[in-house]
Amino acid sequence: MTDANAPLDAVLSHVDANVDQSLERLFTLLRIASISTDPAYAGECHKAAEWLTNELQGLDFDSAVRPTPGHPMVVGHQRSDVGPNVLFYGHYDVQPVDPIELWTSEPFEPKIGEENGRKVILARGASDDKGQLMTFIEACRAYKAVRGTLPVGVTVLLEGEEESGSPSLDGFLKENAAELKADIALVCDTDMWDEETPSIITMLRGLMADQVEIQAASRDLHSGMYGNAARNPNQVLAEIIASLRNPDGSVAVEGFYDDVPELPAEVAEQWKRLPFDEKAYLSAVGLSEPAGEKNRSVLEQITSRPTCEINGMWGGYTGDGFKTVIPAKAGAKISFRLVGNQDPHKIRKAFRAHVEARVPADCTVTFHEHGASPASVVPSDGAMLQKALGALTDEWGREAAIAGSGGSIPIVGDFKRKLGMDSLLIGYAQTDDRIHSPNEKYNLESYHKGIRSWVRVLDALSK
Known part of the structure; x- marks a missing residue:
């Protein structure tokens, strides 16, 4: 029996008690070879879209597979008339597996392995982005199981062409702008600061x-x-x-x-407290001396300059x-x-x-x-950002970092320009997850605590 007034701890306990079942659902999705760039896998991409749509419908989302000139989108709604509404974005397509001879296990037969004393999920798409998007869906599942409802209104948008340049996304956003618009976008396709420190990326170059x-x-x-x-x-x-x-x-x-602009003072101060070893960062690729602007740290140069x-x-x-x-x-x-x-x-x-x-x-x-x-920047003093930072800090026991990304994620700029929404980029991947490479992995802890993290973030955003 569900209880709309059940405490947050009850939802978190449900996540913990059902993590094995959550993992089985992820494994089912990982077995689908949804390689978007290869036309031979178009059927698999559609299969992944259908599977995700069925999962969302099972959680009472008004969900459907939406056709595009390329691979389909998955859109699901469970809106709220009170409190904020969020748009969650992820992608179900994956990179090709070549060179296949470098894989130590079958790319589309997920399994649990161990690396450096940590359990990891091994499969193509485990980190980029199926494991990440499933953390959000499983958080919604826990809320529905315990409370019967979600704490905020949620629209889910899952793309099938991110790994092949998103050729259909621009037109889809323009045609469905009113339907997709929300108070904030949540994007789960990024890394943590390190294995123990969560982060929210607020600056994309x-x-x-x-x-x-x-x-x-x-x-x-x-x-x-x-x-x-x-x-x-x-x-x-x-x-x-x-x-x-x-x-x-x-x-x-x-x-x-x-x-x-210069970094906001509070962000600059936080970066001084965060663990970042310039020498180790460069030595990992056989370098020893920073180049670029001489009066800027390596961390600034690769993220905010x-x-x-x-x-x-x-x-x-x-x-x-x-x-x-x-x-x-x-x-x-x-x-x-x-x-x-x-x-x-x-x-x-x-x-x-x-x-x-x-x-x-x-x-x-x-x-x-x-x-x-253009670059994308979320104000570091925004109310929703601060709530999400607090939720992540509570879950991981470490001060959540406001981070910048050296890369570019065009969808975030599209959300801002076409839908008028800022985005919170919250991901649980690690920099050594080998995305786009053989033997892609996702830490089991990233998956489990990622689900718990979204439970806390959605709760915080509702208040």
Whole structure:
């Protein structure tokens, strides 16, 4: 018998008593090979969508598989006329498993293993994102079992194309904006600060990427016949790339820092208290000295500061052996991670002006766009954020961190621009979960305490 007034501890106890059954449901979902990027698995993607829809319907959600030009969405509603309504987002599609020979177990036959003294769930999608999305669904299940109702109104949106670029998402959000709008979005596709410290990501960097090509002569030239006399696009491009950084490591593009804010004081103070070993972070990838802005910590540089990186360069002969050639063309792919209020279109314009001003006679430059999205920031003093931080702190026994992410998650910007909602990014993954790689795993503790965490967060948001 359910009791609408049952205490929070009763819901948490139900989670603990039924974690094995929760795990079996996760294993059922993990066995579905919902690889979105490979058309051969379209049926499996639809199967995963159907399974999730049935689970939500079993919890009294008004849920359906919603068609798109690609793989379907799953949408479910259990709204409330009192208190806040939240939109939970996750994705049921997964990455391909190649190279299969590097897996130590079958990717779509989940099992419990042990690593570094911790029990882990081994399977493709265990961490990204099936294990994560199921923590939320199982938290809803516990509330329904104990109280018969959810503490807040909930809409669930589960995507089937996140791992293949979300081609159908933009149109779906535009067409269903009124239906999907809520007071806050909850996204479970991120990491904890460390194995013991929960976090909420409130800063996501944006991205602007451009391809640059320098053309000089009409064809490749013999360096013995034209050396010195002919412009070398490799040299021109190298000089332009070198000009993008100042001696102190800052980006030299004019106006680049105009819309870059400083960290809020309370966040800067918290980051000083959080465990982060700069030397260990760099040594893990064979490095020892920080680069970039010299007056900024490594943690700031990878989360809250903008970047300029050369992602690829080409020009001339690069095969085995040697060919004494002056190439007719040289190119590079250059990306900028953006923060605060930096406008990606303004940055693109400034970058191109910087390049064009340095192109000498007898050379031309062409550009090719490769995406542009602004940064996303949730105010660090927001009421819902503070409630969620308190709930996570209560569950994990450690002060929950306000964190920034070096990466970009476009869906968060879409929620803000298209639905007018801020997002709380709350995930329980670890940085060593090997997502997108062989032997993906998800800590069993992440799964169990992730469910408990959502129970606490939903309770806190209701008050």
